[in-house]
Amino acid sequence: MTNLKVGGVPEHFNYPWYLTLKNKEYSKQNINLRWQDYPGGTGQMCKALRNGEVDIAIVLTEGIIKDIAEGNPSKIVQTFVKTPLIWGIHVGSKSKFKTINDLENATIAISRFGSGSHLMAIVNAYNQGWDISKLKFKVIGNLQGGIDALTNGEADYFMWEHFTTKPLVDNGTFRRVDDCPTPWPCFVIAVRNEVLENDYDEVRKVLDIINNKTKDFKKISNIDEILAIRYEQKLEDIGQWLEITEWNDGKPITKNLTTRIQNKMVQFNVIQKKKDSSNFIRNMYN
Structure with missing residues (x-):
């Protein structure tokens, strides 16, 4: 059994993770995946990735690109939510x-x-x-x-x-x-480099499971009502959110997109200079 820790904000975007964990889909692949809530958001998760407190994080694109540029030993393995936040x-x-x-x-x-x-x-x-x-x-x-x-x-x-x-x-x-x-896809999945080296196949399996869940997430019966109750939202607000939110279908984040995001972040003075996009991403589906 491979032990992996995954973290994210306790928000409706991450409900597909809850469902896959509840259904023990990772255990069936001999992976003991544990979820950790990070109410402090991406800054808190970047720190946790650096410290090895979490192996996989569902983080905001702009936050992890800035932190990897500043030495976070992790890679973006794919986009998670491809629409803006x-x-x-x-x-x-x-x-x-x-x-x-x-x-x-x-x-x-x-x-x-x-x-x-x-x-x-x-x-x-x-x-x-x-x-x-x-x-x-x-x-x-x-x-x-x-x-x-x-x-x-x-x-x-x-x-x-x-x-x-x-x-x-x-x-x-x-x-x-x-x-x-956001002027870019909002959430990506980042994994510590050490975990990618040691548990590459297991990370691939985790991604396959979560992508399979998000693919048909909106088709789940009464999903709007379930989310409205769990996250204490009005039904019409959840309906609007579901309408404008698209998860990724498993395609990797491209070097081209990473470069475009970096260009904007340099323009906004968030990062000092652009780096080679291969510093930021790891394609899991070569």
């Missing part, structure tokens, strides 16, 4: 800020540096034509930290996935002033 831009319900233009000099709550909430705040600032060098950040750890920071005035706005935060908008904790979609 919709980031809601939120202020506290009693905030004086009304529009996105009001936020130019405001303090941004981020889960940690290098996380999606940090990098997408930079992308958003670039889109608005703001001076990126003047952005002010407050590290808050996770979604609950964002709620606290906006409620007590430690930070002014916070970017997090639109549908995950929708209940907080509905109940008046947050007010959403705008959305900012």
Whole structure:
């Protein structure tokens, strides 16, 4: 039995992993796969990959590319969700800020540096034509930290996935002033290099199982109702999310796409210079 640890955010994107684990599909392939929730998001998972606390991570594309560029000993083995992530831009319900233009000099709550909430705040600032060098950040750890920071005035706005935060908008904790979609496929699967060397065949089997599940995920009977209950979402919000979300069908991430994403990240001043795309990816289906 091969032991592998996989990590991801406790959000609806990763429900296919829950189903495959519940059905013991990995055990049938002699793989003891254990899931770990990372509510702190991609920055927290990048650290876990570096420390060897997790072997496989479902991370935001921009976060892992930045971290591999800075020495994370991991590779992207495939895209997981090929559509963009919709980031809601939120202020506290009693905030004086009304529009996105009001936020130019405001303090941004981020889960940690290098996380999606940090990098997408930079992308958003670039889109608005703001001076990126003047952005002010407050590290808050996770979604609950964002709620606290906006409620007590430690930070002014916070970017997090639109549908995950929708209940907080509905109940008046947050007010959403705008959305900012990622300019690339949002989630990829990253694996530590050591695991790719030692357990390549097992990683392949894991990918085959999860890709097989995501292929027909939307066809699962009452999947919208199941997700709405599990993630405490309105049925119409889950329906909208399912409509705009497409998982990958197992095709590897290409060097061309990795280069294009790096070009944008250099443009946004998120990474200093572009590196050879082969540093970032490992094609599992040669």
